[in-house]
Amino acid sequence: MSKVTERTQTEGGRETLVSVENLKKYYGGEGMFADPPVKAVDDVSFEIRRGETFGLVGESGSGKSTLGRTLVQLERATEGRVLFDGRDVTTLSGDELKQWRRNAQMVFQDPESSLNDRMTIGEIIMEPLSAHGWKTKQDRRERALELLSEVGLQEEHYYRYPHQFSGGQRQRIGIARALALEPEFVVLDEPVSALDVSVQAKIITLLEDLQAEFDLTYLFIAHDLSVIRHICDRVAVMYLGKIMELGETGELFESPANPYTQSLLSAIPRPDPTADRQRITLPGTPPSPRDPPVGCQFSTRCPAKIYPEEYDDLSDDVWDAIERFREVVRERSRQELGLVDQARLRLGLFSKYDDIDEAVADLFGGLDAPEAVTDAIESAREQVKAGNPDAAREALFDEFNGICDRERPVLQGVSDSGQQSYCHRHAPEYEPPETVLQRRSDDE
Amino acid sequence: MASQSPPDADADPSADGDMAANGEEPLLSVSNLQTVFYTDKETIYAVDGIDFDVKRGETVGIVGESGSGKSVTARSIMGLIESPGKMLEGSSIRFDGQELTEFSAEEYQAIRGSGIGMVSQDPQQSLNPVYTVGNQIMEALEVNRGMSGEPARQEAIDLLEAVAIPDAARRLDEYPHEFSGGMRQRAVIAMMLACDPEFLICDEPTTALDVTIQAQILELLRDLQAEHGLSIIFITHDMGVIAEIADRVNVMYAGEIVEQAPVEELFADPKHPYTRGLLEAIPGRTEQGEQLRTIEGDVPTPNAPAEHCRFAPRCPVAFDACERIPPQPVTVEDGDEHTASCLLYPEGETEAERAEHHRAAAGERRRGRAESGGEP
Numbered sequence: 001m002s003k004v005t006e007r008t009q010t011e012g013g014r015e016t017l018v019s020v021e022n023l024k025k026y027y028g029g030e031g032m033f034a035d036p037p038v039k040a041v042d043d044v045s046f047e048i049r050r051g052e053t054f055g056l057v058g059e060s061g062s063g064k065s066t067l068g069r070t071l072v073q074l075e076r077a078t079e080g081r082v083l084f085d086g087r088d089v090t091t092l093s094g095d096e097l098k099q100w101r102r103n104a105q106m107v108f109q110d111p112e113s114s115l116n117d118r119m120t121i122g123e124i125i126m127e128p129l130s131a132h133g134w135k136t137k138q139d140r141r142e143r144a145l146e147l148l149s150e151v152g153l154q155e156e157h158y159y160r161y162p163h164q165f166s167g168g169q170r171q172r173i174g175i176a177r178a179l180a181l182e183p184e185f186v187v188l189d190e191p192v193s194a195l196d197v198s199v200q201a202k203i204i205t206l207l208e209d210l211q212a213e214f215d216l217t218y219l220f221i222a223h224d225l226s227v228i229r230h231i232c233d234r235v236a237v238m239y240l241g242k243i244m245e246l247g248e249t250g251e252l253f254e255s256p257a258n259p260y261t262q263s264l265l266s267a268i269p270r271p272d273p274t275a276d277r278q279r280i281t282l283p284g285t286p287p288s289p290r291d292p293p294v295g296c297q298f299s300t301r302c303p304a305k306i307y308p309e310e311y312d313d314l315s316d317d318v319w320d321a322i323e324r325f326r327e328v329v330r331e332r333s334r335q336e337l338g339l340v341d342q343a344r345l346r347l348g349l350f351s352k353y354d355d356i357d358e359a360v361a362d363l364f365g366g367l368d369a370p371e372a373v374t375d376a377i378e379s380a381r382e383q384v385k386a387g388n389p390d391a392a393r394e395a396l397f398d399e400f401n402g403i404c405d406r407e408r409p410v411l412q413g414v415s416d417s418g419q420q421s422y423c424h425r426h427a428p429e430y431e432p433p434e435t436v437l438q439r440r441s442d443d444e
Numbered sequence: 445m446a447s448q449s450p451p452d453a454d455a456d457p458s459a460d461g462d463m464a465a466n467g468e469e470p471l472l473s474v475s476n477l478q479t480v481f482y483t484d485k486e487t488i489y490a491v492d493g494i495d496f497d498v499k500r501g502e503t504v505g506i507v508g509e510s511g512s513g514k515s516v517t518a519r520s521i522m523g524l525i526e527s528p529g530k531m532l533e534g535s536s537i538r539f540d541g542q543e544l545t546e547f548s549a550e551e552y553q554a555i556r557g558s559g560i561g562m563v564s565q566d567p568q569q570s571l572n573p574v575y576t577v578g579n580q581i582m583e584a585l586e587v588n589r590g591m592s593g594e595p596a597r598q599e600a601i602d603l604l605e606a607v608a609i610p611d612a613a614r615r616l617d618e619y620p621h622e623f624s625g626g627m628r629q630r631a632v633i634a635m636m637l638a639c640d641p642e643f644l645i646c647d648e649p650t651t652a653l654d655v656t657i658q659a660q661i662l663e664l665l666r667d668l669q670a671e672h673g674l675s676i677i678f679i680t681h682d683m684g685v686i687a688e689i690a691d692r693v694n695v696m697y698a699g700e701i702v703e704q705a706p707v708e709e710l711f712a713d714p715k716h717p718y719t720r721g722l723l724e725a726i727p728g729r730t731e732q733g734e735q736l737r738t739i740e741g742d743v744p745t746p747n748a749p750a751e752h753c754r755f756a757p758r759c760p761v762a763f764d765a766c767e768r769i770p771p772q773p774v775t776v777e778d779g780d781e782h783t784a785s786c787l788l789y790p791e792g793e794t795e796a797e798r799a800e801h802h803r804a805a806a807g808e809r810r811r812g813r814a815e816s817g818g819e820p
Contacts, residue, residue: 059654060625166742196509196681196743201725201736208735223654226684230727230736267659269684271726273707281663282656284610285624328611355613362605362612 017185017217018048018071023080025063025070038289040066042241042297043080045411048185053211053218055232055249057225057264061286063241068187068221072104073097084185102132105178109190111170115162121148121173122158128180147176150213152206168199172206179210187219192227204231225268229253237261240286240297243411247419257414257421259304259433278441283320284327291334296424299404300327304436306424308402311373316440318373321363326396328359329380333389341387350387357381376400470497471643471675472521472539476813478532479513479520489746490516490529492699493809495773498643503669503676505690505707507683509722511743512696514679518647521677522562523552534816539643557588561636565648567628570635571620577604577631578616584638603634607664626657633664637672644669647679662689683726687711692781695719698754699746704773705782715776715784717762718755753787761788765799772805 023044029037040063048054056064069075071082077090084104092100105128108114115124125144134140145155151172162170171191178186188207192200208231211218222228228235229249236246237260245258256262263280282301293299300323307319314322332353337345344350360381364374376399383392397405403424411422425433479491491513498504506514519525521537523544537544539559547555556562564570572580581600585591591599597616604612607630620628629649636644646665650658662685669676678689686693686707693710695703695718703716714720724737741758753759756766766787773783774790787798 059656168742197683197722198509198725198739199742201727201738204727204736205738225655226726226728264655267655269655269658269662269682269688271683271687271711271723271728273687273690273711275687279659279663281659285626285657324610331611332614356611358601358613359611363610 014049014051016047017050017085018219019081019083019086020047020071021045021081021083023067023070023082024078025066025075026078036290039241039292040289041070042292044236044238044241044243045080046236046243046246048217048219049234050184050217051211051215052233053220053231055228055235056219056221056238057223057228057235058238059223059264059286061240061289062238063289064221064223064238065189067238068106068189068219071219072106072185072187073101074106098132102181103183104185104187105181105183106187106189107171107174107178107191109193111167111174111194114174115170117162120159120161121153121165124162124173125176125180128177132181134181143180144176147180150179150210151176152202166199167195168203171195171203175203175206175210179214182214183216185217185219187221189221190223191220193222193224200227207231225253225265237264240289240292242297242422243420244298244423245419245421246411247415248417251415251417251419257419257426257433258423259302259425259437260298261421262433262437263303278438280437280441283324287330288334291330293405295401295403295405295407296409296422300330302404303440304423304425304433305404306402306430308400311400314370314373318367318369321367321369322373322377322396322400325360325363325377325380326393326400328356328363329384329389329393329396332356332384333393335389337387345387350385353384353387353389356384468499469541470499472498472537472677474517474521475536475538476809477517477520477535477537479516479525479535480530480532482528482530486747489699489749491520492746492750493813494694494696494699494701496694496701496704498675498677500675501669501673502691503678503689505686505693506677506679506696507681507686507693507722508696509681509743511698511745513699513746514696515647517696518562518645518677518679521645522556522560523547534813557584557639557641559641560643560645561639561641562645562647563629563632563636563649565651567625567632568620570632571628573620576617576619577623581616581631581635581638584635588639600634600638603637604631606637606668607631607634608660609634626653626660629653629661630664633661633668637668640672642672642674644674644676645679646676648681649678650685651680651682658685665689683711683723695722698744700750700754700785701773702755702786703782703784705777709777709782713777715782715789716755716786717759717788719784721758721760753785763787763795765795769799769802770806771802772809774801774805 023041025041026037026039028034044067056067058064066075070077073089081088082090089100122144125147126140129140129143145158148155148157153169153172192203195203210216220232232249234247235249235252236243238244239260244260245252245256252261253265256265263282266278266280280303284301287293287300299305341350341352360377364377376396380392380396383395409422409424411420412426414421414426423433424430475495477491477494481488481490494517496504506517508514520531525531531545535545578600581603582596585596585599600616601612604615609615609627609630623631650661653661668674680686690707692706694701695716697718703719710719714723721737721739725739727736739758744754746754750770752768753766753771756762759766769787771785771787773785776782776784776789787802790798790801
């Protein structure tokens with residue numbers, strides 16, 4: 001620890017510790033006939049400053065855990081660099097990697113499964129020390145006892161087994177283990193998600209105390225926005241492998257720029273029954289990461305989506321029905337047909353998809369859509385029934401695409417203090433997200 | 445003293461103010477519910493003498509940490525307590541004028557479908573992995589409403605559409621594993637609607653879901669409640685969700701209800717020290733940068749009848765009497781909707797008077813239990 005403290009003192013507390021550059025992590029997709037890869041982390045760049053708590057928030061499947069694991073080299077990056085103190089750690093291997101790992105540790109979400117039930121607490125905490133050949137056995141023992149008291153446990157806990165502890169205590173053990181080698185950087189992957197509020201508050205307080213005491217830099221991964229807001233200095237919001245927005249915590253929560261962040265914040269239930277606010281309820285679920293949208297990752301659910309000009313006069317209800325119908329067709333195009341259905345398709349006897357009529361009736365029944373729209377829907381329906389949902393999907397895309405469907409936005413600065421957001425609406429030719437959301441929710 | 449409930453009202457909660465005040469009998473009335481679990485070592489009083497009502501069309505929240513007994517309360521109402529668990533004599537669960545605790549297994553089965561529905565935390569448990577979702581909904585329709593064939597299929601599609609599952613007709617032929625988490629929870633709700641219940645117990649239905657999906661499910665429940673006039677018990681550990689959905693709230697701690705209040709009042713003016721601690725531990729209510737307040741110690745296991753306040757060892761304002769007298773619910777605001785079980789109340793009385801008040805009320809309750817044979 002002494003080495004670390006010296007450096008932070010001489011160089012000041014706020015320079016970059018970890019720099020992530022165009023990092024990608026794909027699963028699968030290798031080989032000529034493989035399915036397209038799952039893009040768990042899709043080209044993200046950001047910096048973590050020394051001594052800060054950097055938050056990573058997002059729904060399940062957004063790639064936040066994968067990103068955390070890739071940073072500490074538990075996963076190999078597919079592309080891109082992770083600079084740790086200026087050194088690219090994605091290329092490290094063997095002894096170099098092992099040596100570096102002393103510096104970057106991880107605390108896992110589930111204290112039930114991240115501790116070996118057959119080892120005593122002492123053994124668990126000493127394991128990283130032994131693995132790195134840290135001093136003598138006696139020293140390791142003393143270090144383990146010292147760590148126990150650091151995380152608020154007693155010496156007598158040394159000989160006990162994990163099952164004798166509550167969830168909060170187990171999480172303390174996990175934290176002690178992560179701190180054993182005096183790392184500078186700790187990835188906390190949902191460390192309090194499995195705990196009750198009152199226990200959660202204790203663990204958060206412990207993490208804050210330890211950070212102050214040992215000059216730690218945290219990457220704090222969570223889906224709970226109120227926890228993030230409490231503990232983090234800066235936050236990145238992730239969706240489908242991409243950073244949607246990034247900025248100082250206070251600023252991001254007070255004035256979120258990105259439509260996804262705005263929806264996410266409005267969805268948190270507040271412990272205040274008198275709160276009167278506009279809730280944006282997002283439709284549907286995030287798309288499959290195996291088949292992400294061509295344009296903006298959030299375009300299939302975005303409440304502030306930019307519609308093509310020729311359909312400027314469509315009502316929100318009709319747009320909503322169109323988007324939901326496109327979702328239905330997309331889902332169907334992902335399905336694979338069995339042999340019998342393929343044979344029927346060849347023979348012109350295919351009827352498996354006739355139930356698409358039901359979906360059309362459900363979505364468009366009672367809506368007053370202009371002819372151009374009904375024609376497009378009608379022909380898509382015929383194509384689905386004929387067993388060709390892929391063609392229907394493309395036709396719908398051609399008819400209804402706007403810039404959000406076609407092009408990826410770029411992460412761009414939206415404030416002087418470095419807040420960045422990933423949305424087409426920040427370009428000057430479009431109405432900004434806030435006013436659109438306000439207007440569309442007023443119309444309801 | 446006029447606004448405070450007299451001791452005998454606490455001992456006999458079935459005669460409390462709700463009915464008299466509104467002239468309407470609550471749909472569900474739980475009184476002196478005691479559910480215990482016998483283990484080799486000890487007897488756990490998982491639910492230890494709780495009283496609450498649910499009126500028609502309202503949502504009553506039960507909030508508490510793990511081990512507070514909120515799920516056991518739900519299972520007790522559903523009649524799902526099995527050995528080594530037992531509901532003690534003297535427990536009363538009145539639903540729509542019937543005493544559920546006296547029901548036979550068959551009678552309960554009938555109530556469970558069409559009277560009371562339940563949505564649990566893990567929708568995976570409520571769905572059979574080897575049958576299609578449509579199959580399971582149609583089975584519920586056949587058992588409860590005698591529908592079958594094409595009409596049942598059409599009704600199942602309508603139900604899935606009612607819970608906002610897109611492309612319902614195709615989804616009907618899919619298996620639970622092909623549904624996402626939020627979608628599965630919707631399917632369970634659709635299955636329950638197939639039974640057409642008037643009462644719904646939601647046991648942490650959104651805990652396993654992401655916030656945006658949670659928002660969808662809460663909205664769905666609210667819509668369904670408005671449409672079908674459902675009464676709901678909503679169980680959760682999340683104070684935010686409670687604030688959002690409940691009309692009245694019961695706060696549970698170690699098997700007991702420590703505070704009962706309309707939702708606005710509970711958040712604006714919590715009376716019990718535990719409720720206060722719980723609210724202060726939530727990140728986001730305190731200013732950023734400020735340390736979270738924590739409650740010292742852990743939730744105890746209620747392994748003996750309450751002879752003292754179970755929260756006393758962790759309570760920042762406990763005094764001597766808290767170690768000797770089990771607190772009883774007393775009214776803490778004008779009207780009788782807000783009660784707290786704490787020796788700090790009734791306000792305005794001396795410590796000795798308050799202690800005496802609770803001692804007398806506890807004595808009444810004990811006598812009431814002894815008469816009905818409730819004390820084991």
